[in-house]
Amino acid sequence: MRYELYYWASIQGRGEFVRLALEAAGAPYVDVARTAGGERRLLALLDDDAIACPPFAPPFLKAGNRLIGQTANILLFLGDRHDLAPKRDSARLWAHQLQLTIADLVDEAHDSHHPIAASLYYEDQRREAKRRAVDFIARRMPKYIGYFERVLAANPAGPAHLVGGRLSYADLSLFQVVAGLQYAFPNATARFARQHRRVMALCERVVAGQRIAAYLASGRRLPFSKEGIFRHYPELDS
Amino acid sequence: MRYELYYWASIQGRGEFVRLALEAAGAPYVDVARTAGGERRLLALLDDDAIACPPFAPPFLKAGNRLIGQTANILLFLGDRHDLAPKRDSARLWAHQLQLTIADLVDEAHDSHHPIAASLYYEDQRREAKRRAVDFIARRMPKYIGYFERVLAANPAGPAHLVGGRLSYADLSLFQVVAGLQYAFPNATARFARQHRRVMALCERVVAGQRIAAYLASGRRLPFSKEGIFRHYPELDS
Numbered sequence: 021m022r023y024e025l026y027y028w029a030s031i032q033g034r035g036e037f038v039r040l041a042l043e044a045a046g047a048p049y050v051d052v053a054r055t056a057g058g059e060r061r062l063l064a065l066l067d068d069d070a071i072a073c074p075p076f077a078p079p080f081l082k083a084g085n086r087l088i089g090q091t092a093n094i095l096l097f098l099g100d101r102h103d104l105a106p107k108r109d110s111a112r113l114w115a116h117q118l119q120l121t122i123a124d125l126v127d128e129a130h131d132s133h134h135p136i137a138a139s140l141y142y143e144d145q146r147r148e149a150k151r152r153a154v155d156f157i158a159r160r161m162p163k164y165i166g167y168f169e170r171v172l173a174a175n176p177a178g179p180a181h182l183v184g185g186r187l188s189y190a191d192l193s194l195f196q197v198v199a200g201l202q203y204a205f206p207n208a209t210a211r212f213a214r215q216h217r218r219v220m221a222l223c224e225r226v227v228a229g230q231r232i233a234a235y236l237a238s239g240r241r242l243p244f245s246k247e248g249i250f251r252h253y254p255e256l257d258s
Numbered sequence: 259m260r261y262e263l264y265y266w267a268s269i270q271g272r273g274e275f276v277r278l279a280l281e282a283a284g285a286p287y288v289d290v291a292r293t294a295g296g297e298r299r300l301l302a303l304l305d306d307d308a309i310a311c312p313p314f315a316p317p318f319l320k321a322g323n324r325l326i327g328q329t330a331n332i333l334l335f336l337g338d339r340h341d342l343a344p345k346r347d348s349a350r351l352w353a354h355q356l357q358l359t360i361a362d363l364v365d366e367a368h369d370s371h372h373p374i375a376a377s378l379y380y381e382d383q384r385r386e387a388k389r390r391a392v393d394f395i396a397r398r399m400p401k402y403i404g405y406f407e408r409v410l411a412a413n414p415a416g417p418a419h420l421v422g423g424r425l426s427y428a429d430l431s432l433f434q435v436v437a438g439l440q441y442a443f444p445n446a447t448a449r450f451a452r453q454h455r456r457v458m459a460l461c462e463r464v465v466a467g468q469r470i471a472a473y474l475a476s477g478r479r480l481p482f483s484k485e486g487i488f489r490h491y492p493e494l495d496s
Contacts, residue, residue, distance in 0.1 A: 072412050073352050076359045076405050086348055090358040092330075093351055110324055113331055114311050120328040121314045127365060135373045136386065137393035148374065148386045155375035167314050174310050 023049035024082035026062045026075075031248040032200075032241075034091045034126065035079040040192040041095055043235040045102035051240070053078075092119045095189040104189045115183045118171065118190040122197055125164040129201065130249045132156040133256060142246075142253065153256035157208040161201060165216050168194055172218035179218040180225065187229070194219065195226035200250030205257045261287035262320035264300045264313075269486040270438075270479075272329045272364065273317040278430040279333055281473040283340035289478070291316075330357045333427040342427045353421045356409065356428040360435055363402040367439065368487045370394040371494060380484075380491065391494035395446040399439060403454050406432055410456035417456040418463065425467070432457065433464035438488030443495045 023042060027035025029051075042049045052058040062078060065071070065087070075089030081097070088094050096116050099105030105115040130138075135152040136145040168182070177185035182194060198219060202209045213220050226232055235241055244250055261280060265273025267289075280287045290296040300316060303309070303325070313327030319335070326332050334354050337343030343353040368376075373390040374383040406420070415423035420432060436457060440447045451458050464470055473479055482488055 069408060069412065072414050073355070074405075074408065074412065075355075076362075076402075088351060088355065090355045093355045093358055096354070097351060113326060113335060116334070117311070117313075117326065117328045117331045120331055124314075124365075127362075131369065131373075135369075136389045137397070139393060139397055145389075148389070151374045151383075151386070155377060159375070159377055164314075167312075170307060170312065174307065174312065176310050 027079040029053035265317040267291035
């Protein structure tokens, strides 16, 4: 079976967390919106009142006749199917808990440049973004990344992975969010490497994985840009 | 076994979604921070570097020797244990997907009065809150509530519940978020009853449940206030 991933064609966005999991699993999938007529199919699914389990927003994943929405929920599903999370219930929920914390960080990273409304341009909320980014950089980002450093340090199986001794979707997602923060805030994240050695080592390990390395070098990996969640506006980077 | 719920003692907040599930299940629990010395125990757990699976923030739930964080994750756990979600995998994930969408709405409701930083007072971001609340009321709130109305309309088991034909934690959470929005934005939500009849009927059904009715009438239910997620500032209510 080939999965169908529905996400906006031009950005990494939240879809990228799903793409990384599919790529790490070596699972066959189509990135629907990047095929001819695909974005129209995505919009048609969002508007289809006949769907019993409609997604609220992209990304969503078609797996056979199932349609699964919400990034963390898709990863919960894929983690079970493709061995990207432990099977044991407590460790499985722990991976999911970490994913939900990453999702909170992603939301806050987005709102650092869009604190007023996603429907407005950045330029229409630049002043407010400046204020929010100051707090995000000074308080929130260090709190989150420091938390993941602490999780790695406390992992009984060692600091190589967030959950147990093997790669999980939470590792992939932490790599993605750190890469995004480094793109968006090169100055503010310059201290990362020194203060969060375990997080940085994890990111390097993810990048070195054969499938992920091949993916990142491919045309399937979209570049970061000023359209996605992580945006580089120099005036927001302290 | 008696659960220990760790959440701030004086507000409903995100902990309320867990309280409602525990109450609907008739599960024995202690609301730790509301007991003598409890808030100190909560803070001690947050700061304990020896915990292998540390929570990032309240709420978290102690179940035997497990410590489970992230509201939606706690509900996933309780749903399985207390029959507050379907057993079948696809319906179980669907309930969780809805919960994650409710969590997004909760985040946005919070940021309508705190668009710049949770660490600042409302008074220090009042102007920005006014702008964000306008967008929240005009676009986001109707989009979310309209979505849940559509989910109820499309439920093959009928519009009495979000998932299948029985009460789930998603129903409880939708009630809580609607109650919060009505408290925070009495004017803006005045049209709810007419435009979202199924959502409103669901909320009435939740409130009429014996255990939830008893809980809401008890001292265990904290009132809405200007400290929680849902806050009534008349200047933000259109």
